[in-house]
Amino acid sequence: xxxxxxxxxxxxxxxxxxxxxxxxxxxxxxxxxxxxxxxxxxxxxxxxxxxxxxxxxxxxxxxxxxxxxxxxxxxxxxxxxxxxxxxxxxxxxxxxxxxxxxxxxxxxxxxxxxxxxxxxxxxxxxxxxxxxxxxxxxxxxxxxxxxxxxxxxxxxxxxxxxxxxxxxxxxxxxxxxxxxxxxxxxxxxxxxxxxxxxxxxxxxxxxxxxxxxxxxxxxxxxxxxxxxxxxxxxxxxxxxxxxxxxxxxxxxxxxxxxxxxxxxxxxxxxxxxxxxxxxxxxxxxxxxxxxxxxxxxxxxxxx
Amino acid sequence: xxxxxxxxxxxxxxxxxxxxxxxxxxxxxxxxxxxxxxxxxxxxxxxxxxxxxxxxxxxxxxxxxxxxxxxxxxxxxxxxxxxxxxxxxxxxxxxxxxxxxxxxxxxxxxxxxxxxxxxxxxxxxxxxxxxxxxxxxxxxxxxxxxxxxxxxxxxxxxxxxxxxxxxxxxxxxxxxxxxxxxxxxxxxxxxxxxxxxxxxxxxxxxxxxxxxxxxxxxxxxxxxxxxxxxxxxxxxxxxxxxxxxxxxxxxxxxxxxxxxxxxxxxxxxxxxxxxxxxx
Numbered sequence: 001x002x003x004x005x006x007x008x009x010x011x012x013x014x015x016x017x018x019x020x021x022x023x024x025x026x027x028x029x030x031x032x033x034x035x036x037x038x039x040x041x042x043x044x045x046x047x048x049x050x051x052x053x054x055x056x057x058x059x060x061x062x063x064x065x066x067x068x069x070x071x072x073x074x075x076x077x078x079x080x081x082x083x084x085x086x087x088x089x090x091x092x093x094x095x096x097x098x099x100x101x102x103x104x105x106x107x108x109x110x111x112x113x114x115x116x117x118x119x120x121x122x123x124x125x126x127x128x129x130x131x132x133x134x135x136x137x138x139x140x141x142x143x144x145x146x147x148x149x150x151x152x153x154x155x156x157x158x159x160x161x162x163x164x165x166x167x168x169x170x171x172x173x174x175x176x177x178x179x180x181x182x183x184x185x186x187x188x189x190x191x192x193x194x195x196x197x198x199x200x201x202x203x204x205x206x207x208x209x210x211x212x213x214x215x216x217x218x219x220x221x222x223x224x225x226x227x228x229x230x231x232x233x234x235x236x237x238x239x240x241x242x243x244x245x246x247x248x249x250x251x252x253x254x255x256x257x258x259x260x261x262x263x264x265x266x267x268x269x270x271x272x273x274x275x276x277x278x279x280x281x282x283x284x285x286x287x288x289x290x291x292x293x294x295x296x297x298x299x300x301x302x303x
Numbered sequence: 304x305x306x307x308x309x310x311x312x313x314x315x316x317x318x319x320x321x322x323x324x325x326x327x328x329x330x331x332x333x334x335x336x337x338x339x340x341x342x343x344x345x346x347x348x349x350x351x352x353x354x355x356x357x358x359x360x361x362x363x364x365x366x367x368x369x370x371x372x373x374x375x376x377x378x379x380x381x382x383x384x385x386x387x388x389x390x391x392x393x394x395x396x397x398x399x400x401x402x403x404x405x406x407x408x409x410x411x412x413x414x415x416x417x418x419x420x421x422x423x424x425x426x427x428x429x430x431x432x433x434x435x436x437x438x439x440x441x442x443x444x445x446x447x448x449x450x451x452x453x454x455x456x457x458x459x460x461x462x463x464x465x466x467x468x469x470x471x472x473x474x475x476x477x478x479x480x481x482x483x484x485x486x487x488x489x490x491x492x493x494x495x496x497x498x499x500x501x502x503x504x505x506x507x508x509x510x511x512x513x514x515x516x517x518x519x520x521x522x523x524x525x526x527x528x529x530x531x532x533x534x535x536x537x538x539x540x541x542x543x544x545x546x547x548x549x550x551x552x553x554x555x556x557x558x559x560x561x562x563x564x565x566x567x568x569x570x571x572x573x574x575x576x577x578x579x580x581x582x
Contacts, residue, residue, distance in 0.1 A: 062343070062344035065343060065344065066343050066344035066345065074475070074477050076343065076344075076345075077343065126475075128344075128345055128348075130344075169547070170547070171537050171538075171540075171541050171547055172477075172527070172533045172534075172537060172538060172541075173533075174532075241532075242532050243476055243531060243532050243533065244476060244530075244531055244532060245532050246530075259419075262420060262421075262422060262472065262473070263416075263420055264416060264419075264420070269345060269347075269348075269405075271344040271345065272344050274347070276405070276406065276407050
């Protein structure tokens, strides 16, 4: 039997968004009067056709009102509370094994990169998923700005700890929220830094103003509201690994055949729909990232 | 026709009718929220959790009926225990049915999940047990089983533990809610373990509240120590202060003390009412 394997960008015509909607949205956004630099830039970002999601984009209403963000709440209904997080001024410090440690203002950073839009599948470890048009730039561009030393093996993302985050007062969690990638994972073109979604600035509840987006890994790997990006030769212990070491690890690549200790990862529910669809290995991005792991087979790649 | 809200002669039983009507309130509210699209992006999941919460709540209420009847000198309350127990079963059945629906009614997948995921296995066992108790809850079964009926229905004490364990394991990392309910369960079981003569005593209630609260703190400590990377000593320390807000153990103590106050008030009220008769 011949199995037809579609590449990520080979999507059937019925999946393509009609041009009128795409153009209509841009025109509408452009006509919205005085748009802040960031907002306008996000509306103008070109969609990268290479990473077509192969399924419908999640309704913005759901993608912006349902997610985990323990700094604000342990439940999912936190988008109102998150509005308190001031998005400007915002700076990101580059630390550790870099040529020159320094602090970058987010707007200065955004002038140095080329914004684009990418529609990525997002798979939460809790077996729900969404499909989101992110705007931002490849993490590799940030790496070349940061200039890590050759000895750096990992890049670590630290989330803000703001007085407006009520969850930080809980004494049980290993704050701050830390996430990390191996340096070659970070250099992969799929690894993305998002500063917007749905053609607008990234809302605070979804990790605004700036966050990591690594779509082949479970959602918790994509740290939100980044304030510090550091380079190290020691593998970091990420937040969920510190919290539940028996259930969560460092690599956390999506794999339908490796169940969470408590539940199956075989299928996922698409937000805002009653559909339960099969989960794919590396969340369907294997053609781009599987080669990162050929020499790491002895590691726990999927938890 | 025999209906639960009338006695055999057809007279209305207001207490039973009220309790029966109230049992529909959580389901109605959940259904309304669902229909009005107020439950967000994963509505089915919310309803599954909601029905599960109400299963365990009604289970605890059913266990609280005997102590309440005794402490508040309200024996008629015992007549609604069957309705309350069956309500717990109904919410449990809804809980499982919604899960099956969430899996697009793939019964094979559901069966394999129940067999493979420990928390689903025990949840299913608890529900099966509850089903047996529901099935044998009729007057006819009570008559036929005689003394064995009571023995069979005491298995609810064990089923409640299994249901609580299911509640714990399905939690993400915060187990405050199951810890609180476990504290209440400890109170209910300790009260049952009291000598008959003490079960009406108001004086034993404050120490009972304190012991149940300490048990809740202990359960919380053990759970975090065994099942998470959270430092259990920090959790325990948080229950020694109010700096982090009210912890589950505090709520257990408050509920226990509220029961003590209610029972005391009832005793005082009962005495003042009975005084004219004594005179």
